[in-house]
Amino acid sequence: MSDTTQPKKKRKMLTSFSIIFILLAIVAVITVILSGSTPDVTGATLGDFLMAPAKGFADAIDVCLFVMVLGGFLGIVNKTDALSTGIAVLVHKMNGNELRLIPILMALFAFGGTTYGMCEETVGFYALLSATMMAAGYDSLTGAMMVLLGAGVGCLGSTVNPFATGVASAALTGLNIAVDQGVVIGLGLILLVASYIIAVFFVLRYAKRVKADPSRTLMSATEIENAEAAYSNDQENNQEVALTGKQKGVLCFFAAAFIVMVISFIPWEDLGVNFFVAGSASHEETVEVTADDIVAQYDADKLGTLELSDDVSGSLTSTVTDNAGWSAFLTGTPLGQWYFAESTTWFLLLAIIIGIVGGLSEHEIVDEFMAGAGDMMSVVMIIAVSRGVSVLMSSTGLADYVLNSAAGALSGTSGIVFAIGSYLLYFLLSFLIPSTSGMATVSMPIMGPLAQQLGFNPAVMVMIFSAASGAVNLITPTNGAIMGGLALSRVEYGTWVKFALKIVAAIAVVSIIILTIAMLVVPA
Structure with missing residues (x-):
């Protein structure tokens, strides 16, 4: 027997796919168990279980398509090196004043987080900022903090982040539950600013x-030694860098892409602003409606089974817009009424424009777009599989059963208790399902309708999900961007947790206060 002991292999945690598939299997088993005692629940068959992910993909096709196009857009932007060079230029201009650089860069990363869920894209900045901060007399942990917390609080306070509030809102609109994007964006900004501070x-x-x-420093002697070996002699941060004219153009269009998206998602008409629909015209149309038409539409909306005992007929008058205004020239839909389809078109167009402005060839534009879209396939599949859970719950009647049971248990519960309880529930669940898009797709079809049924605004529930999952994703070891970034900064995970726990606790307390107030004052 050898005197040497082989080191134990590090136990790997389950992936989001495995967790969601396990959850899907659990849901299927629960439906079978309940079907015997609960007439409203139908037991899932093997075919129901196996087909759920495919049906989930079909149900979430608009979200999935947008995610792929966004990935292609980011792939082309990254190919031009405009973002990384822009950060490097900013670092050099702050030479000797790196402390002032901290809030500036954290604000930029936060903007990326709140608009498009900037996370994995930040990994490349850990090395750059670690080297920069070490050269200025700080440690590499300081550089890691700037990136991780900056982008993290941005995702926590998501406004138009398609991977968080976007997927969550889509899950509710798919159930014919309106989500006030004005509330989402406004509350997201409040959470973002508070968490950022x-x-x-x-x-x-x-x-x-x-x-x-x-x-x-919180870093151990070994961590410091490794960081110094990696970055102390790194001369990259001392080299003169400058943005080319093409890269400046790319950054302008990059900023315009998200500015327009933000503007397009705000429901301006609901706020009394008609600027984007100026010049629109409409007319009234009257159509005859029969009983068969009503039943067909009822079935199409998946509202259940409708039987009409009497012959019902009549006419329906509706207003049809002939011209949606000047801002509808691009997609046919004016700004303020955009959703995933229009945003997909916009980012596809901007991806091509940025490729041309950045000096990429036709082959490079196509190749980088496809590679970027390919990088998003894991997210797309998580969305699809996760949506499969909600599809299975809906088709078997389990969703209605859970909703009614939860509503009964929470009947009479105050907004304070409901808001705090929902936040803590999402906080715990996010450790099991670290994917924000996966969590939103699985849980929102239950929690959103529950909030509405209890007389609360579903948009507030969307932000409770975003804030809770965002806080967890500041420390969870299942976040690949965190683990990869910390490794680049030569910071151990335990060191990060030692520093971050008090920040997460402070952010969680403030978020709960903000969300509880919103639950009480925002009308349903």
């Missing part, structure tokens, strides 16, 4: 402490 405060305090006394 907390994060910047902690990072600045730590950076000042380390700058004044390097021995007060």
Whole structure:
């Protein structure tokens, strides 16, 4: 027997796919168990279970298509090196004033997080900022904080992030539940600003402490040694960098892409702003409606089974828009009424324009777009499989059973208890399903209707999900971007948790207060 002991292999955690498939199987088993005692629930067959992911993909096709196009868009932007060069230029211009750089860069990363869920795209910045901050007399952990917390609080306070609030809203609109995007964006901004202030405060305090006394770093001697070996002699941050004219053009169109998307998602007409529909014209149309028409539409909306005992007929007058205004020239839909289809068209167009402005060849544009879209396939499949869970729950009647049971248990519950309980529920569940898109797709078809049934605004529930899952994703080890970024900064996960736990706790408390107030004051 050998005297040497082989090191134990590191146990790998289950992937989001496995967790969701296990959840899908659990749902199927539960329906079988309940079908015997609950007449409203139909037991799932093997075919129902196997077909659920495919049906989920069909049900979420608009979201999936947008995610793929967004991936292609980002792939082309990254090929031009405009983002990385822009960050490097900013770093050099702040030479000697790196402390002022912290809130600026964290704000930029937060903007990326709140608009398009910037997460995996940040990995490349860990090395750059770790080297920069070490050269300025800080440690590599300071650089990691700037990236991770900046993008993290942006995702937590998502406004138009398609992977969080976008998927969650889509899950509810698919159930004919209207989601007020004005509430989502407004509440997202409040959460973003509050979380950003907390994060910047902690990072600045730590950076000042380390700058004044390097021995007060949270990093171990081994971590410091590894970071110095990797970055102390790194001369890249001392090299003069500059944006080319093409890269400046790319950044302008990159910013325009998300500015327009933000504008397009805000329900301007509901806010009394008719600027984007100026010049529109409409006329009234009257059509004859029969009993068969009503039944057909009822079935199409998946509202159940409708039987009409009497012959019903009549006429229906509706207003038809002939021209949706000047801002509808691109997609046929004016700004303020866009959703996934229009946004997909917009980002596809901007991807081509950015490729041309960036000087990419036709082959490079196509190749980078396809590669970027391919990088998003894991997200697309998670959305599809996750939506399969809700499809199975809906088709077997389990969703209605759970909803009615939960509504009965929470009947009479105050908005305070409901908001806090929902946040804690999402906080715990996010450790099991770290994918925000997966969590939104699985849970929102239950929690959104529950909030509406209890007289609360579903848009607030969307933000409860976003805030809770966002807080968890600041520390969860199942987040590949976190683990990869920390590795690049030569920071151990335990060191990060030691620093981040108090930030997460502070952000969670503030978020609960904000969301509870919103649950009470925002009308349903």
